[in-house]
Amino acid sequence: MRFVSRISCVACGKTAEAPASAGTCPACRDDFAILDIEFDLARVAKSMTPAALTNRPLNHWRYHELLPIEPDEECFAWPVGWTPIMDTPRLAEWAGCRQLRVKDDGRNPTSSFKDRASSVGVLHALRRGAKRIACASTGNAASSLAGYAAMAGLPATIFVPQRAPEPKVAQLLIYGADVRRVRGTYAQAYDLCTAECTKNDWYNRNCAINPYLVEGKKTCGLEIAEQTAGREPDWVAVSVGDGCTVAGIAKGLLEMKELGFISRAPCVLGVQAAGMDPVAIAFEAGALPKEVSGHTVADSIDVPVPRNWRKAVKYVKAVKGAIVRVTDEEITEAMKAAGRLAGVFAEPAAAASIAGVKRAIADGVIARTADVLAVVTGNGLKDIKTAMAIAGQPTEVDPLA
Ligand SMILES: Cc1ncc(COP(=O)(O)O)c(C=O)c1O
Numbered sequence: 001m002r003f004v005s006r007i008s009c010v011a012c013g014k015t016a017e018a019p020a021s022a023g024t025c026p027a028c029r030d031d032f033a034i035l036d037i038e039f040d041l042a043r044v045a046k047s048m049t050p051a052a053l054t055n056r057p058l059n060h061w062r063y064h065e066l067l068p069i070e071p072d073e074e075c076f077a078w079p080v081g082w083t084p085i086m087d088t089p090r091l092a093e094w095a096g097c098r099q100l101r102v103k104d105d106g107r108n109p110t111s112s113f114k115d116r117a118s119s120v121g122v123l124h125a126l127r128r129g130a131k132r133i134a135c136a137s138t139g140n141a142a143s144s145l146a147g148y149a150a151m152a153g154l155p156a157t158i159f160v161p162q163r164a165p166e167p168k169v170a171q172l173l174i175y176g177a178d179v180r181r182v183r184g185t186y187a188q189a190y191d192l193c194t195a196e197c198t199k200n201d202w203y204n205r206n207c208a209i210n211p212y213l214v215e216g217k218k219t220c221g222l223e224i225a226e227q228t229a230g231r232e233p234d235w236v237a238v239s240v241g242d243g244c245t246v247a248g249i250a251k252g253l254l255e256m257k258e259l260g261f262i263s264r265a266p267c268v269l270g271v272q273a274a275g276m277d278p279v280a281i282a283f284e285a286g287a288l289p290k291e292v293s294g295h296t297v298a299d300s301i302d303v304p305v306p307r308n309w310r311k312a313v314k315y316v317k318a319v320k321g322a323i324v325r326v327t328d329e330e331i332t333e334a335m336k337a338a339g340r341l342a343g344v345f346a347e348p349a350a351a352a353s354i355a356g357v358k359r360a361i362a363d364g365v366i367a368r369t370a371d372v373l374a375v376v377t378g379n380g381l382k383d384i385k386t387a388m389a390i391a392g393q394p395t396e397v398d399p400l401a
Contacts, residue, residue: 060219106379114144120216130203136193139168146175208307221252241301243312250315271356300349345380
């Protein structure tokens with residue numbers, strides 16, 4: 001916490017004590033009063049200079065001044081981040097914009113961008129002397145946490161909802177986690193996990209209410225700024241479930257602008273599924289809807305109770321961004337387009353960002369002349385069932401006689 005200036009509440013703005021792991025504002029007594037970590041950027045600027053970064057490892061620990069926990073030699077060896085950004089001109093033509101680049105965060109070690117948060121969470125848990133780490137997840141946070149807990153030798157308990165796709169469940173079983181499949185929704189798995197963490201004194205990795213973890217997701221924004229410096233996109237698009245990722249990326253871009261790495265922070269486009277759009281509603285109305293009853297094929301963003309909606313709305317507004325909705329059909333079309341036109345295999349929630357770019361251009365939210373970067377947050381092999389349902393069938397042929 002060397003460079004942290006204060007911890008504030010996104011609801012009331014008051015300063016709060018640093019929680020042990022997950023925690024909301026004690027003054028607000030509101031499940032959605034999420035805490036935000038603020039950094040002393042003037043101090044950060046003294047050591048995190050462009051020259052200093054050239055000598056640091058190509059993973060997200062290179063930004064340690066902007067993380068709430070100082071990495072040590074051991075975790076410097078954990079690979080995470082520094083994922084590639086590629087130019088995708090044929091996908092740009094499909095989406096209707098001048099330029100489209102894709103940052104493929106599905107190339108993280110456990111195949112999703114959640115590795116950014118899990119690596120920070122596991123390190124924080126180790127520093128706190130935790131005996132076990134736990135989370136509830138629709139899949140990616142779980143498999144990622146299980147992977148980093150295995151790297152660190154820390155026991156992990158994972159609560160997954162009934163609908164979690166098999167490949168993600170397989171991943172976390174292989175990483176050796178204690179897996180509890182909850183007969184219910186993600187929201188129910190989340191509540192059970194929170195109760196078990198309190199009861200057993202486990203480290204709670206649930207990202208939305210763990211302010212340390214969102215800082216891990218922020219490194220995607222820090223990287224986008226450093227990797228594109230001088231050629232920054234006008235817009236960065238990313239899909240939205242709980243809201244932590246879009247908030248983290250926008251915050252990272254703003255910090256890099258403050259630090260002088262980029263001359264302007266790109267606008268951020270949050271993308272929600274049309275059938276599951278509580279953050280989009282909150283962005284427009286200023287409050288969460290009472291209930292959202294739809295569903296989406298994109299299981300990772302099928303989140304009816306987005307804990308981090310306030311942080312998402314705050315940071316998307318801070319970068320003059322927008323939130324759009326895409327249908328399941330638009331998502332699966334984008335999955336096919338990303339594969340065929342750019343060689344990128346995205347899971348549905350990850351392809352939603354690309355679908356959102358096309359939708360935002362059609363709706364006039366993003367200009368056709370814009371330079372856009374879409375973050376692909378998870379690899380397509382995470383959800384083979386959807387991929388096989390939309391991909392078509394191979395041609396059956398006989399072998400040589
Ligand atoms: C692949 C993928 N994309 C996007 C998201 C949305 O992230 P957040 O819940 O932080 O909004 C998730 C969350 O699980 C995810 O797994």
